[in-house]
Amino acid sequence: MSVLVELRGDDVRLGACAAASALMRIDLRIYSGERIALVGSNGSGKSTLLRVLKGLQTVSAGGVQRHVDIRTAMLCQRPFLLRCNVLNNVALGLWLQGVRWGMARQQTLLAL
Numbered sequence: 019m020s021v022l023v024e025l026r027g028d029d030v031r032l033g034a035c036a037a038a039s040a041l042m043r044i045d046l047r048i049y050s051g052e053r054i055a056l057v058g059s060n061g062s063g064k065s066t067l068l069r070v071l072k073g074l075q076t077v078s079a080g081g082v083q084r085h086v087d088i089r090t091a092m093l094c095q096r097p098f099l100l101r102c103n104v105l106n107n108v109a110l111g112l113w114l115q116g117v118r119w120g121m122a123r124q125q126t127l128l129a130l
Contacts, residue, residue, distance in 0.1 A: 019049040022088050023071055028080030030066050040066040044080070068092060105130065 023046070030041040041063050048054060048071075056064045069075035070082065072092045100107055105126055112122035 019051060020085060021047050021083075022050055022085045023048045024083045025070065025077075026081045026083075028070060028077045028082065030063075030070060030075060031078040032066075041070070041077075044070075050085075 025044050025046040028041060028044040029039065032038050032040050044067065046067075056067065058064050066075060069092075070077060072090055073082075073084070074092075100110065105123065108130065109119070109122040109126040112125060113119055117125070
């Protein structure tokens with residue numbers, strides 16, 4: 019099995035002057051085909067870890083390696099939709115991937 023993501027001694031510090039530690043010395047390997055679960059109380063760093071794995075949060079120390087072919091998605095606890103109709107919210111994902119807006123809307127209509 020190949021390693022998809024590896025964290026080596028990662029720290030994440032947040033706040034003014036990086037005053038608060040959100041993650042400290044995290045070592046983690048996620049292999050192809052592996053399923054993992056994050057369990058912990060509020061404020062324990064689960065969301066921060068997910069943001070690091072997705073590449074949305076930079077680390078203060080340590081290193082992150084991602085397999086070149088990795089494709090990930092992240093679904094937030096609180097749904098985030100733009101203030102527009104369902105058709106445009108769904109088509110937006112295709113448009114962000116480079117599909118022309120008219121074609122994105124047509125494909126979305128077929129899918130919905």
